[in-house]
Amino acid sequence: MSPVLPRPQARAGTPLIEARGLIVRRGGRALLHEVDLELHAGELLTLVGPNGAGKSTLLKTVIGLIAKDAGSLKYRPGLRVAYVPQQFGVDANLPLSVRRFLRLQVAPLRGDLAAVAAETRIERLLDRPMQALSGGESRRVLLARALLQEPDVLALDEPAAGLDTAGQTEMYELIQQVRERRGCGVLVISHDLHLVMAATDQVLCLNEGKIFCRGAPQSLLEHPEYQTLFGHQAGPATGVYTHHQHGPECKH
Amino acid sequence: MDEFFYRALAAGFGLALLAGPLGSFVVWRRMAYFGDTLAHSALLGVALGFLLHIDLNLGVVAVCLLLAVTVVVLRSTQRLADDTLLGILSHSALSLGLVALAFIQGLRVDLMGYLFGDILAVSDQDLLWIFGGGLLVLLLLALIWRPLLLMTVSEEMARAEGAPLLRTQLVFMALMAITIAIAMKIVGILLVTSLLIIPAATARSFARSPEQMAVAAAGVGMLAVTLGLGASFRWDLPSGPAVVVAAALLFALVAGIAPVLGRDRLSWRVLR
Numbered sequence: 001m002s003p004v005l006p007r008p009q010a011r012a013g014t015p016l017i018e019a020r021g022l023i024v025r026r027g028g029r030a031l032l033h034e035v036d037l038e039l040h041a042g043e044l045l046t047l048v049g050p051n052g053a054g055k056s057t058l059l060k061t062v063i064g065l066i067a068k069d070a071g072s073l074k075y076r077p078g079l080r081v082a083y084v085p086q087q088f089g090v091d092a093n094l095p096l097s098v099r100r101f102l103r104l105q106v107a108p109l110r111g112d113l114a115a116v117a118a119e120t121r122i123e124r125l126l127d128r129p130m131q132a133l134s135g136g137e138s139r140r141v142l143l144a145r146a147l148l149q150e151p152d153v154l155a156l157d158e159p160a161a162g163l164d165t166a167g168q169t170e171m172y173e174l175i176q177q178v179r180e181r182r183g184c185g186v187l188v189i190s191h192d193l194h195l196v197m198a199a200t201d202q203v204l205c206l207n208e209g210k211i212f213c214r215g216a217p218q219s220l221l222e223h224p225e226y227q228t229l230f231g232h233q234a235g236p237a238t239g240v241y242t243h244h245q246h247g248p249e250c251k252h
Numbered sequence: 253m254d255e256f257f258y259r260a261l262a263a264g265f266g267l268a269l270l271a272g273p274l275g276s277f278v279v280w281r282r283m284a285y286f287g288d289t290l291a292h293s294a295l296l297g298v299a300l301g302f303l304l305h306i307d308l309n310l311g312v313v314a315v316c317l318l319l320a321v322t323v324v325v326l327r328s329t330q331r332l333a334d335d336t337l338l339g340i341l342s343h344s345a346l347s348l349g350l351v352a353l354a355f356i357q358g359l360r361v362d363l364m365g366y367l368f369g370d371i372l373a374v375s376d377q378d379l380l381w382i383f384g385g386g387l388l389v390l391l392l393l394a395l396i397w398r399p400l401l402l403m404t405v406s407e408e409m410a411r412a413e414g415a416p417l418l419r420t421q422l423v424f425m426a427l428m429a430i431t432i433a434i435a436m437k438i439v440g441i442l443l444v445t446s447l448l449i450i451p452a453a454t455a456r457s458f459a460r461s462p463e464q465m466a467v468a469a470a471g472v473g474m475l476a477v478t479l480g481l482g483a484s485f486r487w488d489l490p491s492g493p494a495v496v497v498a499a500a501l502l503f504a505l506v507a508g509i510a511p512v513l514g515r516d517r518l519s520w521r522v523l524r
Contacts, residue, residue, distance in 0.1 A: 065412055083412035090405055094280045095459045104402050106413045129460075149413075 014076050015040050016153050016185045017062060022071035024054075024061055024209075031057045033209045034071070039153060039185040044176070046196045047189045049206035055189045056086070056157055058206065062187065063155045082151035084142045086158045086189075090130040098133070099126040102145050110150040119181070120144040120174065136167040140174065147178065153185045154178070160190065172199040256372050257485055263374040264477030264495065266382035267438050267447065270389050270431050272470025275448030276455070276462065277424070280404045284449055285335060286323065289342035291432050291444035293319040295349025295366060302356055309381055309433045316429035319345060324421070346441075369440030369492030371481070382434050389427045396420045401462055439492040447473060450499040457510035476502055 017039040024032040031054050039045055039062075047055045060066040062073070063081045090096055096104075102113060117123045120140045125133065133141060139159055146154060159175065160168040176199050179186050190196045196203070196217070203220055205213045213223045220226045278287050294312045301311025319341065326337055353361060365373065374382075393400075399415040411417055435444045451473035452465065459465030479502075480495030 063412070065408070081412075083409065085406060085408045085412075087408075088406060091280050091282070093453070093456050094404065095456065095461055095465055096405070097461065100461060101405070104398070104405065106399060106402060106410070106415045 013040070015074075016076050016079055017187075018072075018074040019062055020072045022058070022061055022073070023069045024057055024066060025069050031209050032061060032068075035206075035209075035211055037062060037204065039187055041152070041185055042179065042183045043202065044179050044186045044188065044200050045202045045204060046200040047187070047204050047206060048191060048196065050191070053206040054209040055191075055206055057209075059155055059157055059187060059189055063153070076152070079153060080149060080151045081153045081155060082146035082149045083155045084146050084157060084159060086161055088138065088142060092131055094130075096130045097126070098122065098128055098130060098141055101130050101141065102126075102148060105145070105148065107149070109148050111148040113148065116144050116147045119147065119178070135162050136170065139163065139167075139171055143174065143178070147182075151184055153187065155187045157189050158191070159188060172196065175199065257481065259374050259376075259379065260371040260481055260491065261477065263371055263379060263382050263438055264481060265474050266379070266386050267431075267435055268451065268473030268477050269470050270386045270434065271447045271473050272451055272455070272468070273390070273393055273466035274427060274431050275452040275473075276466045276469050277400065277404065278428075278445075278448045279452045279456070280462075284445055285338045285342075287428065287432075287445040287448055289323065289338045289345065290316045290319055290428055291436070291441050292342045293345035293349065294432055294436050294441045294444075296345055296352060297349075297433070298361070298366060299349055299352035299356065302353075302359060302361075309385075312433040312436060313426075313429045315345075316432050317426060320425040320429060324425075365440070366436065367440045367442050368490060369436070369438050369443065371438045371491045371495075374437060378437055382437070385430050385434055389430050392423055393427055396423050400424055439495060443492055443496050446496045446499065447476075450496070450503050451476060454499070454503040454506045457506045472502055472506075473499070 015038045017037070019035065019037040022032050022035040022037070023030065035058060037045075037058070047058060049055050057066060061068050063083055064073070065083065090101070099113070102117075103109060114123075117126060120143050122137065122140050122144055125137055125141065130138075130141075143156075143159065146156075154175075156175070160171040163171060175186060175188065178184075188196070188200070198217075200217055203214065203217050204211055205220070205226055212225045213220055215223075278284060293315050297312030297315035298308050299311075300306075300315055301308035304311070323338070323341060326332075326341075327334065330337060332340075350363075353359065353363070362370065364370075396419075399410060399417075399420045402413070402415055403410040403417060403420060407417070431448070432444050435447055439447055452469040454472045455465045455468035459468050476499035477495055480498035481491060483489055483498065484491040484494040
């Protein structure tokens with residue numbers, strides 16, 4: 001079972017990342033339109049939205065992987081950000097063990113490999129080839145590699161994509177544990193809303209490059225626009241129960 | 253005859269030492285066709301060398317580099333599929349080279365030598381090129397090894413972690429260009445990529461780390477050179493193709509016995 005989450009302490013102090021009025025355009029189209037975002041230490045912020053809403057673009061812009069066209073972006077001085085991409089697979093012809101992959105970093109490793117491996121429960125996998133990992137194992141290895149950078153901010157692009165329900169739950173529990181133990185800020189993308197609900201402090205809903213609602217997960221359930229986009233998804237499975245009007249498309 | 257043979261062997265070993273590590277990256281980064289395209293442009297470099305009265309090797313390196321940059325630029329601006337783009341450039345460059353050579357008045361070149369290599373015609377100056385250039389390539393490759401390997405695994409992660417992507421990419425292209433200029437002497441333009449790919453693919457069957465694969469590929473390459481040149485002398489075979497055939501046979505042999513020995517690529521966890 002997932003532990004009861006401590007809600008974030010007073011959000012005072014300097015945020016780790018502060019973005020104001022972010023605009024990103026590509027080929028005349030606005031991918032992000034006037035987006036504000038703040039991430040504090042120990043906070044877990046989830047970006048949700050339908051495909052093509054601009055979630056990945058926002059995440060990458062916020063951590064500086066994509067150049068912004070307008071707006072301001074402030075980082076706490078000396079901030080270390082670790083990024084875990086969504087698309088990942090090692091070519092079958094590259095003989096690479098998990099241990100070697102974890103050590104393959106541009107900057108020297110900060111964290112202790114054995115400790116991080118235990119934290120992410122990948123000790124048994126260290127000597128396996130990367131290609132022999134299952135989806136869930138591969139996700140945990142990616143997380144471990146990011147943690148070896150001892151980041152202040154962990155940016156995860158759909159860390160549970162492609163996993164089954166048990167795997168997703170396990171992944172989000174692991175992310176919560178990491179956040180609690182290390183007190184880093186976590187920025188997660190998800191479209192599996194019902195799983196995120198229990199794990200997150202703040203949700204940012206995006207559609208067509210704009211934020212249309214934000215807040216604690218509970219408070220969003222009543223938000224009308226949120227209902228329009230995600231109402232059908234906010235099912236049980238999470239511990240956040242909500243009543244809804246039964247309609248013809250209901251399967252229960 | 254003895255002197256020819258040992259000079260040829262030295263040249264072949266020099267190339268194999270380079271082609272192993274570099275060829276491993278060609279395999280990992282799926283750049284076989286890209287390598288072919290660069291190699292096909294080498295003839296144009298030879299023509300350029302004749303025209304400008306500069307060292308032919310320099311001409312080849314210059315044209316290969318120019319083509320490499322062209323590919324990178326066109327990739328980001330054109331909407332063509334990668335293999336289509338490379339197909340266009342590859343064959344245009346080869347034909348352009350043949351046409352350019354034909355245009356140069358009073359020039360008679362050993363075309364077969366350029367296309368399929370003429371390792372027995374290797375001069376002392378060539379050996380200097382091979383080992384001087386080779387040493388430079390290996391040194392530079394060692395310097396960019398880590399960022400290049402990380403880029404190969406995930407370009408996005410490499411960028412996020414601040415690896416010098418552009419610089420690494422450009423250095424790698426330059427190394428490919430130099431290697432192709434060297435390899436042209438030995439196996440010829442049409443067979444250059446085979447020496448990059450076949451030894452690396454052979455080494456894949458038993459290597460357990462990127463470095464092991466690079467070193468083993470160099471070893472396999474040297475063995476192929478020894479066998480190929482030996483056969484070439486013994487039976488009077490064309491030397492470049494003989495080396496490639498030897499490499500292919502080694503690949504088939506290792507690919508055939510690797511599963512039997514249980515050293516199939518995904519099973520090495522069983523052995524630990």
